[in-house]
Each structure stands twice: as structure tokens, then as C-alpha cells.
Amino acid sequence: MSVVALVARQRSGTGALGSILNQHPEVRYCGEIFHNNHSKAHNFFNFVAAEVKKENFDFLLPGNADYKFEKYIEHLHSCFQDRVKVVDIKYNSFHHLNECWHGLTEAPNLIKLLKKHNIPIIHLTRRNTLKTYVSSQLAHKNSAWHTSVQSKAKVKTVELDPVLTLRWLNHTQLEISRMNSLLSNYPQVLEIEYQELFDEEGYLDSKVGSTIASILDVQDFKRTKPLIIKQAKSHLSSSILNLDEIKNKLTGTDFNWMLDD
Numbered sequence: 001m002s003v004v005a006l007v008a009r010q011r012s013g014t015g016a017l018g019s020i021l022n023q024h025p026e027v028r029y030c031g032e033i034f035h036n037n038h039s040k041a042h043n044f045f046n047f048v049a050a051e052v053k054k055e056n057f058d059f060l061l062p063g064n065a066d067y068k069f070e071k072y073i074e075h076l077h078s079c080f081q082d083r084v085k086v087v088d089i090k091y092n093s094f095h096h097l098n099e100c101w102h103g104l105t106e107a108p109n110l111i112k113l114l115k116k117h118n119i120p121i122i123h124l125t126r127r128n129t130l131k132t133y134v135s136s137q138l139a140h141k142n143s144a145w146h147t148s149v150q151s152k153a154k155v156k157t158v159e160l161d162p163v164l165t166l167r168w169l170n171h172t173q174l175e176i177s178r179m180n181s182l183l184s185n186y187p188q189v190l191e192i193e194y195q196e197l198f199d200e201e202g203y204l205d206s207k208v209g210s211t212i213a214s215i216l217d218v219q220d221f222k223r224t225k226p227l228i229i230k231q232a233k234s235h236l237s238s239s240i241l242n243l244d245e246i247k248n249k250l251t252g253t254d255f256n257w258m259l260d261d
Contacts (some may be wrong), residue, residue: 003073003085004216005114007183008124009175011135013194014088015146016226017124020204021086023227026218028083030076034093042085044096047075062100069097069113084216086122091179107182120188120215123179127193129172130250130258133165134158134239146228153229159241162249169255190215202226236261 006029008014018029030042038045048068051059058064076085094108102109114121126132139145141155183189192208199205202225209221236259240246243259250256 002217003076003087003117003119005119005121006086006088006124007091007121007179008088009091009126009132009172011132011139012124012126013197014090014124015228016230017197018086018088019227020221020224021212023224024218024221026083027086027216028080029086030080030088032088032090032093034089034096042076042079044072047072065097065099065109066113066116069110069117073117084218086216091175111182111186115186118188120190121183121186122212122215123183123189123191124197125176125191125193127195128258128261129169129176130165130255131236131261132172133168134160134236138239148228150229157239157241160246162242162245165246166249166253166255169250169253173254188215198226 006014006017014032018031021027021029031040033042033044035043036045037043038049040046048059051071059068076087079085089110094110095102097108097110097113099109137158137160138153138155141158142153144152147153190211192212196205196208204221204224204226206223209224213220237243247256247259250259
């Protein structure tokens with residue numbers, strides 16, 4: 001069975017989508033494979049550590065990223081033989097398979113490896129990056145990045161530093177532009193906007209579900225809801241305590257519309 005990459009920024013809905021993918025009998029969502037919590041068998045770093053324990057010291061040497069990635073893909077196939085494997089790769093994790101002397105302006109080596117191994121990409125985007133920022137701040141305050149328990153997401157409002165918020169939005173826009181450029185010539189990319197993932201009742205949108213099923217080459221998804229809860233309220237006016245300050249700071253910028261979205 002094949003491997004598909006789910007590419008996104010943090011707090012873009014990969015947890016929600018991943019919980020839906022795992023409810024499909026033909027699919028296995030493997031989570032963030034380059035996450036620093038490497039306790040799971042399908043985490044890339046855990047896999048490398050296991051190989052080193054076997055005295056396969058080639059995994060420690062530079063210049064063999066292709067070998068490591070190929071062996072990792074084989075490992076995923078052995079873990080989940082009868083399912084399509086969906087590996088979650090965040091924008092800020094694409095450097096982990098760069099070789100020595102990788103140029104600052106070069107495309108990440110991982111892009112080349114994904115292309116070489118014919119791995120399709122689902123690119124999950126979230127146009128309203130202010131909502132992404134609020135979501136991340138709430139997650140920090142609740143000490144819970146993903147949860148299915150309402151009591152673990154008690155904090156529902158946050159006060160934002162206007163200067164840091166605008167700086168973060170500008171930096172994030174640069175990241176998004178860079179990733180869009182990197183993926184512009186990639187042969188198999190399905191781009192999905194977070195806002196379009198779910199219908200009004202919170203279920204996976206049927207058209208989006210069919211499109212995802214098509215790129216995964218599996219049967220259509222049943223009517224499914226994510227297993228994790230949203231920590232942020234639907235409108236930012238209910239989540240940002242110092243809304244007027246943020247409005248003033250964003251007036252005249254490319255991000256002002258996000259407050260009314």
C-alpha cells in the first residue's frame with residue numbers, strides 16, 4: 001500500500017483531519033513523523049535510533065539521506081502493510097533530511113525525496129493565519145495541542161501582544177509563500193483549505209472527502225466527525241480579549257480582514 005504526505009503548518013487542522021483519516025479502515029494516519037516526541041514506532045527519529053542500536057551506523061553519517069528515507073518507507077510498510085500510510089510533515093520539519101553543504105536558498109532535500117518516491121502530497125492550508133495564531137496561543141495556555149476532552153481546553157480567551165502578533169503574521173506569510181513556491185511544480189498535490197474541510201454540522205465535507213479518498217486511492221469516507229475538539233471559538237471577537245488593540249495594529253495591513261472572517 002502507498003504512502004501519502006500531509007503537509008501543513010502547525011495549527012492548520014492536521015490533528016482534526018488525522019483523526020478522520022484514522023477512522024477509515026484503509027488508512028493509517030502516522031502523525032508528525034519528525035516530532036520531537038519520538039516514542040511512537042513510526043516516528044522517524046525513533047526509527048533511526050532503533051537502527052543505530054542494531055549497529056547500523058550508516059544512519060549517523062552524512063550523504064545518505066536517500067538511503068535513510070527509503071529504509072524508513074520500508075519500515076512504514078512493515079508497520080501498516082494493509083493500509084495507506086499518511087505521514088504528517090510540518091513546514092518547519094522539511095530540513096531534517098538535508099545533506100551536508102545544503103544551500104540556504106535550495107529546496108529542501110525532502111521535497112526531492114518525496115518526488116523521487118512518487119509520494120502524493122495533501123497540502124492543508126489555513127488562509128486566516130490570525131486564527132492559527134490564536135489557536136496556538138490557546139493550546140499553550142491549556143498545555144494541550146490536541147484533545148478530545150473539553151475539560152482540558154478550559155481557557156477560551158487570550159490577550160495578544162499587538163507587535164508580536166503582527167510580526168508573527170508577516171513571518172508566517174513568508175513561510176506560506178515559500179512553501180507554495182516549492183510545491184508549485186510538484187506533480188501530485190491536492191490543496192485543501194481548512195475552512196472547506198467540514199460542513200455546517202462539523203462532519204467531513206462530502207466533496208472534500210471524495211477528493212481525499214481519490215488521492216489516497218481508497219473507498220469514500222463515511223459521514224465522519226473529527227475526534228478532537230476545537231479550542232478556539234468560531235469568531236475571533238470571542239477569543240481575543242484586547243480586540244481593539246489588535247484591530248488598531250492590523251489596520252492598513254494585509255491581515256485586517258482576518259478579524260471579520
